[in-house]
Amino acid sequence: MRLPDIRGDVRRRDFLRWLAASPLLASSGGLAGLEPLIAQEAPRRVFDELVDRAGDALDVFDLQRVARANLPPAHYGYIMTGVDGEETYANNRAALERIYLRARRMVDVSALDMSTTLFGRAWPTPLVVAPCGSQRAFHPEGELAVARAARSRTHLQTLSTVTSTAVEEVNEAREEPVWYQLYVNPIGPRSWDGTVALIERTRHAGCPVLVLTVDLQGGSNRLTAERYARVDERDCRSCHRSGGRADPVKPMLRGLPGGPVDLDAGRGMTWAYIDKLRSVTDQRIVVKGLVTREDAELALRAGVDGIWVSNHGGRAEGSGRATIDALPEVAEAVGGRVPIIVDSGFRRGSDLVKGLAQGATAVAVGRPYLWGLGAFGQEGVERALDILVRELEITMRAIGAPSLQALGPHSIGVE
Ligand SMILES: Cc1cc2nc3c(=O)[nH]c(=O)nc-3n(C[C@H](O)[C@H](O)[C@H](O)COP(=O)(O)O)c2cc1C
Structure with a gap:
């Protein structure tokens, strides 16, 4: 040769x-010598270099490889990191891969209805953009690129408390108010007055739903992020304070009233906090980060409007159970009373089917669209969303499910 x-x-x-x-x-x-830095990643393939444009990406992992090549190591590490030795992250994927689909034949799938409804708003597909902080670290247009992509493909976008773009600008780019994810002390506002002011700002901006994230109360041991940061030799002082940590003053946290630290929030938070939020807002409240039947029951008793099953993409507790394994008991406890969103590890249309079959109203993704953002900006986000929706479409037809209502526990199995 x-x-x-x-x-x-x-x-x-x-x-x-x-x-x-x-x-x-x-x-x-x-290709010897090109192994990834961290074992959790897909190994480099010889075809990696064949993705020059967003449209070349065949699956979301193609976008991941371009993002890895484009981004500074510390920023890529921030996307990829889970906690400890990445067991929760790995469990999410392994559990999804263990489940197989039970395909039915001879069903008329000429018309396909992938629509789902959340709080009276119908969406053409059940694919949701999960809240992820600091998106300007992955592309200069950050959350605005994501908003434009979500608008052009009509997906629900959820904006993080620690967004690098203000909610008003994002809503303008999305041309519809987004859902707003709420962190409280210590990641969000430290005082109750600060939280009230933040909520009032999102209410004024028209955000119909607050997504209260409750899975980081204990902090998180993000070793992969640390390892990537160590190999990053850039001078980061123009954006970060000394010590390498991101500037904690984000647009939504700037100028909030201070006051005494809210002892009910952060590490002290209990279910009573839902009432406290109710006392200051009429927005819907969805609680994000639940993984057990017990908590689903307590959440319903506390009067939440929706439940988001999540382990933060493996970024909260170590040795965590896969969310696809947690979902059935949560769905059983909820019994259809409120909508359920699930995320963590969903990478293919067939994964979405597995979540929907087990009782999720919608499925959210984080890293897949961040890879798209880091790879090609808005076009990359659009590509990630298009890939997942196309795969969902193919899978639903392939297994004889013309609508989401046709999916159920009978659609899947485990060996
Ligand atoms: C880089 C990054 C930043 C994140 N920031 C937030 C955040 O600010 N608030 C939040 O509730 N979840 C945050 N998450 C978790 C996501 O909302 C979502 O639960 C998770 O990404 C889903 O898992 P997946 O990335 O495997 O799809 C973040 C995830 C990533 C990857």
């Missing part, structure tokens, strides 16, 4: 195409 001339204008991707076809690769076991 003759080697191509890689000194001249033959492009690197042509060389890689040649290499992919070469028996040399098969015998050497892959």
